[in-house]
Amino acid sequence: MNATRAHRLMIVDDSNVMRRKIERSQDIPNVEIVGTAGNGHEALALHAEARPTLVTMDLTMPEMDGIECVEQLVGRDPDIRILVISALADKATAIEALEKGASGFLCKPFTERQLNDALVKLIES
Amino acid sequence: MKRRRYDFDLAQLLPVAVATTFAAVLTVLLTLGIQRASQLQSASSALQLASELRSLPQYFGTELTLVQRGLESRTFVGEPLQEIATARDGFDKALERIDAELLAAGLGSTVEIQRIRGALDAAWARFAPLLSAVTGHTGAPYADTLSGSRLNATGRALKGDVDAALAAQADSVRDVGGALKDLAAGLQDAVGDRGRSLRSFLLIGAAVAGLLLVLMLYFSLRSRRASADARRAERQVADILGTVREGLFLLDRNLSLGAVYSASLPRILHTDAVRDRAFEDLLRPLVPAKTLATAMKFVNLLWKEKVHEDLIDTVNPLNQIEVQFARSGGGTESRFLSFAFKRVKGGGAQGEHLLGIVTDITDRVQIARELEQSKADNQAQLDLVMQLLRVPFAQLQSFVQDADMALRKSNAILKQPGREATELRAKLNGVFREVHTVKGEAGALGLASIAARLHQLEESLAALREKSQVDGNDFIPVVVRLDELMSHLAGIGQFADRLAEVQPKGDTMRSIVPPLLANQVIGADAEPPLEQLLAQVVRDSAAAQGKRAALQCRGLQDIPPAYRKAVHDITIHMARNAVVHGIEAPEGRAAASKHDTAAVRVSFEQSGSEGYVLTVEDDGQGLPYERILDTALRKGLVSPADAARMERPAVYGLIFRSGFSTAEQVTEHAGRGVGLDAVSQTVRELGGSIGIATAEGKFTRFRMKLPRAETPAATHAA
Amino acid sequence: MSLQREIGTFVSAVLNYFDTAVQQAAVVGTPYLALGKPPDIFDYTGMIRISGKKKGVVYFTAPKGMLSVMLMRMQETDMSDANLRDLVGEVANTLSGNARKDFGRNFIISTPSVVTGTSTTIGHSPDTRPIVVPIDWRTYHANLVVCLN
Numbered sequence: 006m007n008a009t010r011a012h013r014l015m016i017v018d019d020s021n022v023m024r025r026k027i028e029r030s031q032d033i034p035n036v037e038i039v040g041t042a043g044n045g046h047e048a049l050a051l052h053a054e055a056r057p058t059l060v061t062m063d064l065t066m067p068e069m070d071g072i073e074c075v076e077q078l079v080g081r082d083p084d085i086r087i088l089v090i091s092a093l094a095d096k097a098t099a100i101e102a103l104e105k106g107a108s109g110f111l112c113k114p115f116t117e118r119q120l121n122d123a124l125v126k127l128i129e130s
Numbered sequence: 131m132k133r134r135r136y137d138f139d140l141a142q143l144l145p146v147a148v149a150t151t152f153a154a155v156l157t158v159l160l161t162l163g164i165q166r167a168s169q170l171q172s173a174s175s176a177l178q179l180a181s182e183l184r185s186l187p188q189y190f191g192t193e194l195t196l197v198q199r200g201l202e203s204r205t206f207v208g209e210p211l212q213e214i215a216t217a218r219d220g221f222d223k224a225l226e227r228i229d230a231e232l233l234a235a236g237l238g239s240t241v242e243i244q245r246i247r248g249a250l251d252a253a254w255a256r257f258a259p260l261l262s263a264v265t266g267h268t269g270a271p272y273a274d275t276l277s278g279s280r281l282n283a284t285g286r287a288l289k290g291d292v293d294a295a296l297a298a299q300a301d302s303v304r305d306v307g308g309a310l311k312d313l314a315a316g317l318q319d320a321v322g323d324r325g326r327s328l329r330s331f332l333l334i335g336a337a338v339a340g341l342l343l344v345l346m347l348y349f350s351l352r353s354r355r356a357s358a359d360a361r362r363a364e365r366q367v368a369d370i371l372g373t374v375r376e377g378l379f380l381l382d383r384n385l386s387l388g389a390v391y392s393a394s395l396p397r398i399l400h401t402d403a404v405r406d407r408a409f410e411d412l413l414r415p416l417v418p419a420k421t422l423a424t425a426m427k428f429v430n431l432l433w434k435e436k437v438h439e440d441l442i443d444t445v446n447p448l449n450q451i452e453v454q455f456a457r458s459g460g461g462t463e464s465r466f467l468s469f470a471f472k473r474v475k476g477g478g479a480q481g482e483h484l485l486g487i488v489t490d491i492t493d494r495v496q497i498a499r500e501l502e503q504s505k506a507d508n509q510a511q512l513d514l515v516m517q518l519l520r521v522p523f524a525q526l527q528s529f530v531q532d533a534d535m536a537l538r539k540s541n542a543i544l545k546q547p548g549r550e551a552t553e554l555r556a557k558l559n560g561v562f563r564e565v566h567t568v569k570g571e572a573g574a575l576g577l578a579s580i581a582a583r584l585h586q587l588e589e590s591l592a593a594l595r596e597k598s599q600v601d602g603n604d605f606i607p608v609v610v611r612l613d614e615l616m617s618h619l620a621g622i623g624q625f626a627d628r629l630a631e632v633q634p635k636g637d638t639m640r641s642i643v644p645p646l647l648a649n650q651v652i653g654a655d656a657e658p659p660l661e662q663l664l665a666q667v668v669r670d671s672a673a674a675q676g677k678r679a680a681l682q683c684r685g686l687q688d689i690p691p692a693y694r695k696a697v698h699d700i701t702i703h704m705a706r707n708a709v710v711h712g713i714e715a716p717e718g719r720a721a722a723s724k725h726d727t728a729a730v731r732v733s734f735e736q737s738g739s740e741g742y743v744l745t746v747e748d749d750g751q752g753l754p755y756e757r758i759l760d761t762a763l764r765k766g767l768v769s770p771a772d773a774a775r776m777e778r779p780a781v782y783g784l785i786f787r788s789g790f791s792t793a794e795q796v797t798e799h800a801g802r803g804v805g806l807d808a809v810s811q812t813v814r815e816l817g818g819s820i821g822i823a824t825a826e827g828k829f830t831r832f833r834m835k836l837p838r839a840e841t842p843a844a845t846h847a848a
Numbered sequence: 849m850s851l852q853r854e855i856g857t858f859v860s861a862v863l864n865y866f867d868t869a870v871q872q873a874a875v876v877g878t879p880y881l882a883l884g885k886p887p888d889i890f891d892y893t894g895m896i897r898i899s900g901k902k903k904g905v906v907y908f909t910a911p912k913g914m915l916s917v918m919l920m921r922m923q924e925t926d927m928s929d930a931n932l933r934d935l936v937g938e939v940a941n942t943l944s945g946n947a948r949k950d951f952g953r954n955f956i957i958s959t960p961s962v963v964t965g966t967s968t969t970i971g972h973s974p975d976t977r978p979i980v981v982p983i984d985w986r987t988y989h990a991n992l993v994v995c996l997n
């Protein structure tokens with residue numbers, strides 16, 4: 006990816022608190038937050054409009070869960086970089102998300118530093 | 131990374147490319163050289179032929195002159211004529227050979243040579259027919275007569291041709307000789323050219339070969355140095371693989387191990403069959419099928435370009451796995467292993483690999499667990515301290531003393547010599563009573579840790595009571611638990627002693643930490659607040675049973691000091707029994723149209739001048755007459771014949787018998803009937819009596835008459 | 849409850865000795881804790897010392913009369929001091945053997961030793977309460993004492 010071009014980040018999480026926390030925490034200069042979504046459907050709608058290049062994705066959400074959302078987003082844009090952020094109850098589920106095309110996994114709860122490190126690596130991947 | 135890898139490849143290829151180019155150049159040079167050499171040879175041959183031919187015109191002249199003279203002297207001329215014919219044919223042949231050689235020497239198309247060659251042909255064509263005419267005559271040239279020989283017609287014709295040929299001979303010498311001379315000169319030049327060019331080719335070839343030699347020498351030195359480096363690196367890698375404690379291995383695209391792995395790998399995995407094995411097969415005996423499937427999915431993720439390997443660390447299912455290995459001496463051994471994986475991008479033919487690292491983390495895990503355990507222990511210790519701090523100091527001290535006494539008494543019971551079944555049963559019951567009493571007190575004081583231990587001991591005893599045959603061996607768990615209890619109590623005692631040192635004088639009723647009891651009355655009264663204890667017992671028991679109960683107390687502050695301990699013990703037991711056995715669950719009460727909160731009443735009153743009455747009652751379901759009788763029969767407390775004759779009050783009295791219990795579930799809170807057993811014994815020891823009034827579905831009331839306390843120090847047997 | 853298991857092992861060892869060697873069963877009384885004063889010591893005492901994961905002492909102490917009758921049951925006519933010591937040592941030996949078999953490497957068990965006399969004091973560690981298991985045989989009383997921490 007081109008380092009000089011801004012990366013467009015979409016935050017997908019059903020928890021308001023978590024969305025705001027991610028928003029507040031991320032401080033990578035060339036990453037711009039283009040929107041947040043509370044479930045898979047919203048995320049897909051927002052994707053059509055805001056064209057994000059990076060996504061943070063919760064797994065357990067109402068309406069459409071994270072795994073299906075990952076699959077659909079990757080179907081639309083194979084180059085999209087998705088970081089799954091979830092409380093790790095079951096490694097198999099996380100692995101499934103990665104198989105569907107996510108690029109990385111960050112375990113809740115996380116520190117600001119962990120989030121930013123993960124986003125930098127996500128951009129590299 | 132990429133650039134470096136490329137450099138490395140070029141360095142490998144360069145000597146080959148250079149050598150190939152040089153070889154091609156040398157081949158061309160040598161081919162040209164060989165061609166030049168053969169041309170040179172042909173040109174030389176042609177030159178030699180031409181040089182040889184130069185003498186021929188002169189020779190023809192000589193032979194023709196010999197023929198002329200012979201004719202004149204009438205001698206034999208056949209020999210010179212034969213020479214001329216041979217030489218002429220030779221000249222023709224030599225010309226053909228020269229042409230062939232010229233062609234071979236690449237001079238066939240050279241203009242100058244062609245011109246000279248044309249001039250030679252023309253000159254020879256003018257002369258050769260004259261020679262042919264000379265040699266064309268047949269028959270003798272002479273006619274012999276008596277006057278001697280004379281020329282005949284043939285001779286005359288021959289003579290004419292010879293003269294003509296001789297006449298042209300000077301021209302021929304000039305023309306043919308000149309042409310041959312020119313040809314020789316031309317060829318001389320050609321030979322010189324060809325020689326020079328051959329020399330140049332050879333010189334260039336030698337130079338190229340020399341250069342190649344130098345380059346090859348350079349490359350070979352370099353590669354020798356490189357291979358020395360490679361050998362050293364190889365040795366270092368072998369050293370590392372031999373000594374590293376982690377199990378290192380490489381997985382190829384098929385997730386198979388290669389021949390490269392660390393020496394510790396077979397040791398960590400407890401198998402020698404490692405080389406060229408599929409990773410899945412290696413893992414299969416170690417982990418459950420589900421983990422194996424997840425693990426293989428995880429490892430495959432690492433091949434995905436898009437996945438960042440650092441960002442999937444946390445989902446590695448092999449991060450910490452517990453595995454069982456067969457021990458050499460039999461049995462199995464549990465170990466903890468941790469697998470990690472890294473991508474390795476090798477160059478060229480080697481392709482990509484995964485570097486696997488497996489570590490035996492058993493020690494680390496165990497230390498962590500011990501730490502966890504000691505944390506839990508500390509927490510338990512802290513909880514205990516908090517429990518103790520909540521108990522008013524005087525109460526704590528008196529509890530420790532009472533409990534110690536009860537445990538010693540239990541031990542004394544065990545120490546008694548009886549071995550017979552009935553004696554053992556008596557011991558069981560005796561210990562049971564002691565333990566149960568202490569348990570009630572511990573519960574009332576909120577000393578959960580010691581109450582739980584007492585409950586365990588009670589459980590052991592209860593289990594023994596259920597057994598049809600008991601012997602001394604069965605008491606081992608009892609004595610071990612007793613031992614443990616004494617240690618625990620000793621710890622609490624030490625704590626209480628320490629507390630005594632920091633306790634402000636005259637304030638022994640105050641707990642250091644406010645108790646959990648609500649409305650705790652902290653007064654100057656030296657007596658334990660029995661009402662509060664009872665309230666807590668009722669509340670705790672009700673909560674544990676899912677029931678609702680309210681306690682009402684009357685006159686408990688007026689208990690004479692001599693009865694305080696006894697009434698304390700009795701009321702705690704009976705209040706608990708009332709909640710557990712007496713009152714119904716809220717549903718039951720609703721069905722009976724009762725208020726869902728049951729009432730438990732405890733009162734202590736003076737009864738005239740002769741003594742006191744202690745009453746404990748509840749508005750519950752009443753004593754179940756049928757069930758009491760059934761239970762007593764089943765437990766063999768009464769014979770069927772006796773049962774048939776028994777009056778109601780006598781049946782109710784059965785609940786005071788040792789070993790009677792109607793409670794379906796045994797809980798820490800109540801329910802073995804031992805409470806009533808102990809109560810009955812205590813009341814009798816005090817010289818009192820117990821009366822029961824009950825109505826099924828309505829209430830149960832215990833009235834305990836106690837005689838007037840004569841001596842303040844009177845106590846019941848603990 | 850490993851102490852329970854350990855005591856069980858020692859008790860079975862002693863009972864088994866009576867069953868097999870003496871061919872007349874002994875009876876176990878109710879075990880109790882020796883509080884305040886050390887347990888009763890009889891004329892002959894065979895003991896093993898244990899170190900390792902747990903530390904302490906286990907001994908079988910019996911009066912001379914009991915041991916003499918045991919010897920008689922074993923067809924032995926020589927009731928000498930040496931033979932009585934030998935017998936009580938033999939019981940201690942079975943304690944050691946069973947302990948080795950049941951507890952494995954975590955226990956380091958000394959070779960059995962024998963002391964005589966009722967006034968002998970056996971070094972119990974001060975912060976453990978010895979558990980006394982009375983062993984009754986015929987009219988005699990012996991004690992198995994387990995003192996481990």
